[in-house]
Amino acid sequence: MLHNVGWKKKIEQILAYIPIMNPHAKVVQQWNQFFVISCLIAIFIDPLFFFLLSVQQDHKCIVLNWSFATALAVVRSVTDAIYFLHMLLQFRLAYVAPESRVVGAGDLVDEPRKVAVHYLRGYFLLDFFVVLPLPQVMILLVIPKYVGLSGANYAKNLLRATVLLQYVPRIIRFVPLLDGQSANGFIFESAWANFVINLLMFVLAGHVVGSCWYLxxxxxxNQCLRDACSSSTIPYCDTFIDCGGGSGSVLFRQQWFNDSDAAACFNTGNDAPFQYGIYQQAVLLTTEDSAVKRYIYSLFWGFQQISTLAGNLVPSYFVWEVLFTMAIIGLGLLLFALLIGNMQNFLQALGRRRLEMQLRRRDVEKWMSHRRLPVDLRRRVRRAERFTWAATQGVNEEELLSNLPEDIQRDIRRHFFRFLNKVRLFTLMDWPILDAICDKLRQNLYISGSDILYQGGPVDKMVFIVRGKLESISADGSKAPLHDGDVCGEELLTWYLEHSSVNRDSGKIKFNGMRLVAIRTVTCSTNVEAFVLRASDLEEVTSQFARFLRNPRVQGAIRYESPYWRTIAATRIQVAWRYRKRRLKRAEKSKLNEESYSSYSIMPHDSYRRGQRG
Known part of the structure; x- marks a missing residue:
C-alpha cells in the first residue's frame, strides 16, 4: 500500500512540472498537426503486416519475412510512443466545460484534477487499448518463443487476429482527427491541407482493401493446400505447409513438393479444381518474392475496386468472399458520398469566384438588354464590371471587416491606408483623427474616361487616389495632372470649415440648402483605384475635429499641397498681375494726359503775356 502511495506522489510531482496548457495555444495546435500525421502513418503501417507472409510455389508452403517484420515492429513502436505522449498531454490539457457552452465559447477548465478525471472518463480506455504494442509483442516475443521462427501459418493467424483486433478501434479514434477537426477546433486551417488529408484517406481506403484482399x-x-493435404496420403503433410517446418522425413517432403493436388492450387483457370473467385489474381501474387511488388499491385487492386464499386468482381459461392465484396461496394459508396464529395466541394470552391463572376456578368447583360442601354454605355458598364472584379476578386471587404473585433478592424484600416502618409495634410494629424477618417473611407473604382467631378456639378466627396492617373481641367482650360497620393475634392474640407459656425451650446450650426459647386472637371486618364470620403462623413469629421482643422498650419498644408488650390492661387495671381498691369498702364496713361494738358494750358498764357509787353 505504501509502495502505491509513493508511486502516486512521484507521478504527481512529475506532472506538477508540466503546466496546464491552453488547447488553443500555438504549441498545442502544432503538436496536433504532427500527431495527425503520425496517426496517418500508424494506420498505414498496420495493414503492411499482412505482406510479411508469402507463398513458395515450388515448396507448396507459406513463409514469413522476419527482417521485414522487425522493421515494421520498430516503426510501429515509434508511432505508439508518439501516441503515448499524446495521451500524457491529455492529462495537462485544459478543456471547455460542456455546461458552459450555452453562451459564447464556454469556460476553460484548467484545474489539474478535473482535467485528469475528464480524460479518464472519456477516451482513456480506448486510447490505452489502441496504444498497446500487440503486434510487436507477437513478432518479437510470442511467435519466436512459442511458435518458432518457421511457424508461418500460426504466425499468420496470430498477426491477423492482433492487427484486426486493434485496427478497428484505431480507425474509430483516428478518422475524426484525419477529418481535420478536434474537440478544440480545426487542426488544419488551410483548405489545401484538408484537401490533401481527404485524398490520403481515399488512398488509405485503397490501401486497407488491397491489403485485406492479399491476406x-x-x-x-492456405485452405486449398490443406484440402490437398487431407485428400492425399502423405504423412505429416499439414506441417509442410509451413516452410521450414514439418516433422516427416525428406522423402515425405519431396512427395509433398510433387503432389499434383497441391500444384493445382496455383492453377487459376476456369477448369481449376479450387475456385478462388475474386482472389484469382492474388494467388500468383502471393508467390512473388518482392514485398514491394506485392504491395503495389494490391494497392492498385484496392483503388480499382473502390473506384468502380467492385463492378468487375464475380465472387465464388464462398460466404466470406461474398461478404468481402459487399463490404467493398459499401465502402466505395461511403467514400464517394463523403470523401469524394468533400474533394469536389473543395475543387468547386476554387472556381466559385469565377462562377460568381460569370453569373454576375450574365445578370448585367440581361439587365442592360432589358433597359435597352445604348452600345457605348453598355461597353462602359462591361469595362467597369471587369475592372471592379479584377480589383476586389468578388470579396466584399466591408462585410468581411464588420465581423472582426474593433481593434483588428482599426489595424487593418491603418494597413490599408498607409498611402495617406504621402499626403502632407495627414502627416500633421494624430492617430485619433486618422482613425476617424479611415473609418469613413470607402473603396471606389473608376474606369478610364470617367468624370469624378464635372464643372457646375456638386462636390459631394473627397477622393484619395491609390493607383491611377487623373487630369484636372479648370474653367479657363488649364490642366493639372493628378496621380498616386493626390487628393481630389479637397476644397470640400475647406468649404465645410468656412460655412459652419458654433453656437453658444457648442453645437454646430448647419446652413441648409448650401452646397459647393465644382469649378473644374476631373477626368480619369487611366483606370483609377481610390478611397472616397463622402460629404456627410466629412461633415461629421470636421465637426468632431474642427479646432484642429482650423489650425493655420493645417489650413496652410491644405492649400499648399492641393493642386486645386494651387491652380486657384495661380489664377488669382495672374488676375491680380493683369489688374496691376492695367492699373499701372492706366496710371501711366493718365499721367501722360495730365502732362500734355498742363503743357497745352501754359502755352496760351505765355503768348498773352508777351502780347501785353509788346
Whole structure:
C-alpha cells in the first residue's frame, strides 16, 4: 500500500512540472498537426503486416519475412510512443466545460484534477487499448518463443487476429482527427491541407482493401493446400505447409513438393479444381518474392475496386468472399458520398469566384438588354464590371471587416491606408483623427474616361487616389495632372470649415440648402483605384475635429499641397498681375494726359503775356 502511495506522489510531482496548457495555444495546435500525421502513418503501417507472409510455389508452403517484420515492429513502436505522449498531454490539457457552452465559447477548465478525471472518463480506455504494442509483442516475443521462427501459418493467424483486433478501434479514434477537426477546433486551417488529408484517406481506403484482399487470397491458398493435404496420403503433410517446418522425413517432403493436388492450387483457370473467385489474381501474387511488388499491385487492386464499386468482381459461392465484396461496394459508396464529395466541394470552391463572376456578368447583360442601354454605355458598364472584379476578386471587404473585433478592424484600416502618409495634410494629424477618417473611407473604382467631378456639378466627396492617373481641367482650360497620393475634392474640407459656425451650446450650426459647386472637371486618364470620403462623413469629421482643422498650419498644408488650390492661387495671381498691369498702364496713361494738358494750358498764357509787353 505504501509502495502505491509513493508511486502516486512521484507521478504527481512529475506532472506538477508540466503546466496546464491552453488547447488553443500555438504549441498545442502544432503538436496536433504532427500527431495527425503520425496517426496517418500508424494506420498505414498496420495493414503492411499482412505482406510479411508469402507463398513458395515450388515448396507448396507459406513463409514469413522476419527482417521485414522487425522493421515494421520498430516503426510501429515509434508511432505508439508518439501516441503515448499524446495521451500524457491529455492529462495537462485544459478543456471547455460542456455546461458552459450555452453562451459564447464556454469556460476553460484548467484545474489539474478535473482535467485528469475528464480524460479518464472519456477516451482513456480506448486510447490505452489502441496504444498497446500487440503486434510487436507477437513478432518479437510470442511467435519466436512459442511458435518458432518457421511457424508461418500460426504466425499468420496470430498477426491477423492482433492487427484486426486493434485496427478497428484505431480507425474509430483516428478518422475524426484525419477529418481535420478536434474537440478544440480545426487542426488544419488551410483548405489545401484538408484537401490533401481527404485524398490520403481515399488512398488509405485503397490501401486497407488491397491489403485485406492479399491476406484473404493467401488464406484461400492456405485452405486449398490443406484440402490437398487431407485428400492425399502423405504423412505429416499439414506441417509442410509451413516452410521450414514439418516433422516427416525428406522423402515425405519431396512427395509433398510433387503432389499434383497441391500444384493445382496455383492453377487459376476456369477448369481449376479450387475456385478462388475474386482472389484469382492474388494467388500468383502471393508467390512473388518482392514485398514491394506485392504491395503495389494490391494497392492498385484496392483503388480499382473502390473506384468502380467492385463492378468487375464475380465472387465464388464462398460466404466470406461474398461478404468481402459487399463490404467493398459499401465502402466505395461511403467514400464517394463523403470523401469524394468533400474533394469536389473543395475543387468547386476554387472556381466559385469565377462562377460568381460569370453569373454576375450574365445578370448585367440581361439587365442592360432589358433597359435597352445604348452600345457605348453598355461597353462602359462591361469595362467597369471587369475592372471592379479584377480589383476586389468578388470579396466584399466591408462585410468581411464588420465581423472582426474593433481593434483588428482599426489595424487593418491603418494597413490599408498607409498611402495617406504621402499626403502632407495627414502627416500633421494624430492617430485619433486618422482613425476617424479611415473609418469613413470607402473603396471606389473608376474606369478610364470617367468624370469624378464635372464643372457646375456638386462636390459631394473627397477622393484619395491609390493607383491611377487623373487630369484636372479648370474653367479657363488649364490642366493639372493628378496621380498616386493626390487628393481630389479637397476644397470640400475647406468649404465645410468656412460655412459652419458654433453656437453658444457648442453645437454646430448647419446652413441648409448650401452646397459647393465644382469649378473644374476631373477626368480619369487611366483606370483609377481610390478611397472616397463622402460629404456627410466629412461633415461629421470636421465637426468632431474642427479646432484642429482650423489650425493655420493645417489650413496652410491644405492649400499648399492641393493642386486645386494651387491652380486657384495661380489664377488669382495672374488676375491680380493683369489688374496691376492695367492699373499701372492706366496710371501711366493718365499721367501722360495730365502732362500734355498742363503743357497745352501754359502755352496760351505765355503768348498773352508777351502780347501785353509788346
Amino acid at each position: 484473404f487470397g493467401l488464406q484461400r491458398v
